[in-house]
Amino acid sequence: MLSTKDKLLRNLDWNLLYTFLIIVNEGGISAAARKLSLSQPSVSNALKRLEEHFDKRLILRKKGVFALTLQGMRVYEYASAASRVISNMADHFVEQQDTIQGEITIEIASHLQCPAFDKTLASYHALYPNVIFNINTQPSADIVSHVTEGTLHIGLSNKKIAKTGLRFDFIGYEKMGFYCGPDHPCFGKNDLTLEDVKGGAYISFESDQPGEGLDAIAQFRQEHQFWGRLVAVSSNVEEIRRLILTGIGFGALTIDSAQPYVDQGLLWSLPPYNDFPMTEIYLVTPETVSLNDIETHFIKQLKKHVREETARHYSSH
Structure with a gap:
């Protein structure tokens, strides 16, 4: 004859x-029914x-009252532990590569440098x-519009x-610096000041405007009266x-993207040498539209790497 414990183990349904x-x-x-896409009676019956x-009351349910009993707390504790074990088992055995496939479309500002994003890819x-990346570069304003x-x-x-319907998650900063090419009169000169560069021909990002994506550069130029004759505009970092x-003017680039060219002697750093303009980077997603599994998993991975990058940054200071 089975003991009471054995009967419980044999008959207990994990779904319950x-x-x-x-x-x-x-x-x-009610909230659980919505989460599980079931009717309230089905959930109540479970x-x-x-x-x-x-053979124990697990939840006290009265009008305006919803609380776990002592036995309910114990069951919740054990069930939570079991859930973690089963979830780990599923991660180990389920071949996610075979179940998630398709295409993910992402738009980024062309100058954007984000280590967490690179690690996520x-x-x-x-x-x-089996997921194909479809990544396009656009001005920040266009990305938000899309x-x-x-x-x-x-x-x-x-x-x-x-704006209602949009979610903005902060995911990092990028440092911006000013640079010139080999044929520019400032190339190779050390200890330059802002005064040495002011008034020179300037190459601008399309979003280097107040209230746009590179607002930080626009604010820096405004604050320091760092003006020059505009000779070219583009939305593309390349x-x-x-x-x-070409040497026709100086312009702003991210520190990370410019450094390899500085190391090769193709670009020269201009002031400011410290206190660089800093631009914020945001993950932009719809707040009211359901995302598919491909998109949901990517966002989850990205946020994980953002947390890791943040923890690494603060642990090094």
Whole structure:
């Protein structure tokens, strides 16, 4: 004859425990039903069956009252531990590469440098090699517009606006510096000041305007009266760099993207040598549109790497 414990182990349904966890985590039957896409009676019945298995009341349910009993707290603690074990087992055995495939479209500002994003591309591809990346560069304002219009679900932008239906998650900073090419009169000169560069021909990003994506550069130029004759404008970092290299003027680039060219002697750093303009980087996503699994997993990976980069930054200071 089976003992009471053996009967419980044989007859207990994991689905009932899982439903119980959702009820507690969501704070009620109605919310759990929405989360599980089930009817309220189905969820209520699952809780009732679980209580019958334990022959204990697990949740006090009265008008305006929703609280775990002592036995309910114990069941929740054990069920949570079991859930973590089962989840780890699923991660180990389920071949996610075979279940997630397709294409993910992302738009980023062309000058944007974000280590967390780069790491996400690598780790995401390792997990889901059958997903194809479709990455395009756009001005920050256009990226925000595309997410607003619903034609884009994931964008990396320097521009943040208060707008219903959009979510902006801060994911990092990028340092901007000013540079010139070999044929520029300032090339090779050390200890230059802002006064030495002021008034020179200037090559500008399209978004180097107040209130746009590179607002930080516009503010710096305004604050220091760092003006010069405008000779070229582009929204593409490669074209900005090409124009700077020709020597027709100086312009701004991210420190990280310019450094390899500085090391090769193709670009020269201009003041300020410290206190660089800093631009903020945001993940832009729709707030009211459901994302598919490909997009959801990518965003989860990106936020994970952002947290790791943040922790690494503060641990080194």
